[in-house]
Amino acid sequence: MKELTIEVTNQCCLCCVHCSTRAGRDFEDDLVFLPRRKVKEVLYRFADFEKIRFSGGEPFIRPGIINIFHDAKTRGKFVEVLTSGYFWGQPIPEDLIRKCKAFVDLISFSIYGDEWVHQNVTREYSLKCLDKSVDRVISHKIPFGFNFVALKKSIPGLEYVMQYVGKRASEVKYYVPSLRILRFIQQGYGEGRADQAINEDEIERVKEMAKSFAEKYHVDLKIGCSFAEQGCTQGEGKAVVTAKGEYLNCSALKYGSLQGPFACREKW
DSSP, X not given: OXXXXXXXXXXXXXXXXXXXXXXXXXXXXXOOBOOHHHHHHHHXXXXXXXXXXXXXXOGGGSTTHHHHHHHHXXXXXXXXXXXXXXXXXXXXXXXXXXXXXXXXXXXXXXXXXXXXXXXXXXXXXXHHHHHHXXXXXXXXXXXXXXXXXXXXXXXXXXXXXXXXXXXXXXXXXXXXXEEEEEEOOOOGGGGGOGGGOOOHHHHHHHHHHHHHHHHHHTOEEEEOTTTSTTOOOTTTTEEEXXXXXXXXXXXXXXXXXXXXXXXXXXXX
């Protein structure tokens, strides 16, 4: 399935240490909303892409986001939304979740650990808001899942995340939520955070831990292509449009990915 990622904004209420888009309150002068007309243009240009993934920043804080979801869904696309579950210090509003149900096939939440670990990564006490947002998604029976970025700060929270996902999976009958393990790429706000990168030995340890915890807590585990044994697909069948309207070839390699082909490991 060809995947198109559209950053509808680089605005976010958090300041995550690894952010690839320089989102958050520290960069208010650079905040951008991708215009709806541009989104329509992108959907037309990539008409053969079956899956549309909306990201940010935080997609849900972009004004008029439901109309954008509508534009994608009415073109017959599979629509996924990547979210922190945090909306200006609150959970995602109930009304937004209710309205997006008709147009969204999957909502994927970023989670990093228990309250202390999650706050240490996002720099906000945001886990309770995420948890309440998940409650609201479940109440409307919208399929959901979770993403975990492996960082020095987040690895101690991996078992908690597995427990949490397993618990949430046991609460729903309409869908089986999965956990996707992703690698930290030093770009955007995370460009200067080499202290959060993990080495090859740690990568292997995280993969083994994840598989063990997934079995223990009955979690459907998915390992991102940059972590997987078969190696990176180098953006094959993928495309990205940033909030500033730039066209790139891989959502994991936003910055510098137009400089010619290179192995993913060169950005680790």
